[in-house]
Amino acid sequence: MPQRTHHSFDVAVVGGGIIGLAVAWRAQRHGMRVVLLERAPAVATGATHAAAGMLAPVSEAHVAERELLALGLESAARYPDFVAQLAQASPLDAGFLACGTLRVARDRDEAEALDRERAVRERLGLPVERLLPTAARRRESGLAPTIRLALEFADDHAVDPRAISAALADAFTRAGGELRTGAEAAALTSAGDRVTGVALASGAAGDGASIAADQVVVATGAWTERLGGLPAGARVPVRPVKGQILRLRDPAGPGLMTRVLRMDPGYLVPRGDGRYVLGATMEERGYETDVTAGGVFELLRDAIELVPGLSELVIEEVEAGLRPGTPDNAPALGAGALRGLHWAAGHHRNGILLAPITADLLLQSLTGSPLDPLAAPFAPGRFTTTTKEVAA
Numbered sequence: 001m002p003q004r005t006h007h008s009f010d011v012a013v014v015g016g017g018i019i020g021l022a023v024a025w026r027a028q029r030h031g032m033r034v035v036l037l038e039r040a041p042a043v044a045t046g047a048t049h050a051a052a053g054m055l056a057p058v059s060e061a062h063v064a065e066r067e068l069l070a071l072g073l074e075s076a077a078r079y080p081d082f083v084a085q086l087a088q089a090s091p092l093d094a095g096f097l098a099c100g101t102l103r104v105a106r107d108r109d110e111a112e113a114l115d116r117e118r119a120v121r122e123r124l125g126l127p128v129e130r131l132l133p134t135a136a137r138r139r140e141s142g143l144a145p146t147i148r149l150a151l152e153f154a155d156d157h158a159v160d161p162r163a164i165s166a167a168l169a170d171a172f173t174r175a176g177g178e179l180r181t182g183a184e185a186a187a188l189t190s191a192g193d194r195v196t197g198v199a200l201a202s203g204a205a206g207d208g209a210s211i212a213a214d215q216v217v218v219a220t221g222a223w224t225e226r227l228g229g230l231p232a233g234a235r236v237p238v239r240p241v242k243g244q245i246l247r248l249r250d251p252a253g254p255g256l257m258t259r260v261l262r263m264d265p266g267y268l269v270p271r272g273d274g275r276y277v278l279g280a281t282m283e284e285r286g287y288e289t290d291v292t293a294g295g296v297f298e299l300l301r302d303a304i305e306l307v308p309g310l311s312e313l314v315i316e317e318v319e320a321g322l323r324p325g326t327p328d329n330a331p332a333l334g335a336g337a338l339r340g341l342h343w344a345a346g347h348h349r350n351g352i353l354l355a356p357i358t359a360d361l362l363l364q365s366l367t368g369s370p371l372d373p374l375a376a377p378f379a380p381g382r383f384t385t386t387t388k389e390v391a392a
């Protein structure tokens, strides 16, 4: 069936990673006419493609930033419903795995860090169980006998970022949304202090045309700085943070590890079918995405020490992705400095976790409803000037 083509939209979402897709689906489902513009030939080719899909709201960094901890906990709590609603809207499996997590320590320092995390979780009323090595190995027989301590987080699950993105794109188009791939936004267009739409890059599908939209959501991940048409004072600064990551497959099938395994500094995420994702490095190298021998070596060395059976697995993919990081490493969510401009950018290490809450908050922003107080610390205004200043 030929797709309907609108000449003007209520909302244009720029960027087809998990964040743009989640926002576009929510807005379209709410009854808005939405176009999603993705410059690549397919959706989810950016950070979302690389991501492991760990849903881990509590980490030492988050505890230091209480607001991000609260946002992550709320998003994790919304995940099961988000995935259930998605299952109603698309037959594609979102790859949500309610597997729980084990965090393991190899030495005294790491064991102390585990006890600190346990205390935080207990204070927050989150389920946590302290396991001595034998008990941990009874639950995960693939673990090495050398581990010193483990914590089990029964509520920290995982999702396959590529699978959930495909399901979101499908749900969005089934709801009547217009998905344009190969459509690079060169610049936002505006008149006075109001956004009027998006100008496509020449050579992009759409031939350098402009798309009129009453509201525009910027969800361009690590490439946000490259989007034109925004005055300096209206721009949220976003830098790329490189992460190398491996995809492994067990020819013997599933079972080597059934839970997410968090270690210092990496993690191993099972997909439940014998595939595993092992990540990830954190590197400030601009837009460079080389996979290096040292990066891969470090990931494998630490993981094989903890799960010796990993050495038998087949390496299926090595990749480096670019996390979108703002100066405070927290996302920018909600209305921007021009009328009709909204930000859903800068999710750094947590964009997969934060997709459900981001979609809900952006829908509030797009419909002009008061934003959940949870969103206040993430207002784009902490980086930009006010609407009046930009217009002046």
Ligand SMILES: Cc1cc2nc3c(=O)[nH]c(=O)nc-3n(C[C@H](O)[C@H](O)[C@H](O)COP(=O)(O)OP(=O)(O)OC[C@H]3O[C@@H](n4cnc5c(N)ncnc54)[C@H](O)[C@@H]3O)c2cc1C
Pocket (backbone or CB within 6 Å): 014, 015, 016, 017, 018, 019, 020, 037, 038, 039, 040, 043, 044, 045, 046, 047, 048, 049, 050, 051, 052, 053, 054, 055, 056, 183, 184, 185, 186, 219, 220, 221, 222, 223, 224, 226, 227, 242, 243, 244, 245, 279, 280, 281, 320, 321, 322, 323, 324, 344, 345, 346, 347, 348, 349, 350, 351, 352, 353, 354
């Ligand atoms: C190695 C690695 C592991 C990770 N693991 C996890 C994890 O376990 N859990 C977790 O919660 N998070 C994880 N993350 C972080 C997570 O991947 C990101 O926070 C999230 O994917 C950001 O989503 P996004 O949609 O904002 O960006 P992206 O997925 O990068 O999407 C941005 C999209 O915008 C498009 N685009 C850019 N500019 C334009 C333009 N001008 N016009 C049109 N389209 C444009 C790009 O092509 C891209 O598709 C990981 C990241 C990496 C790199």
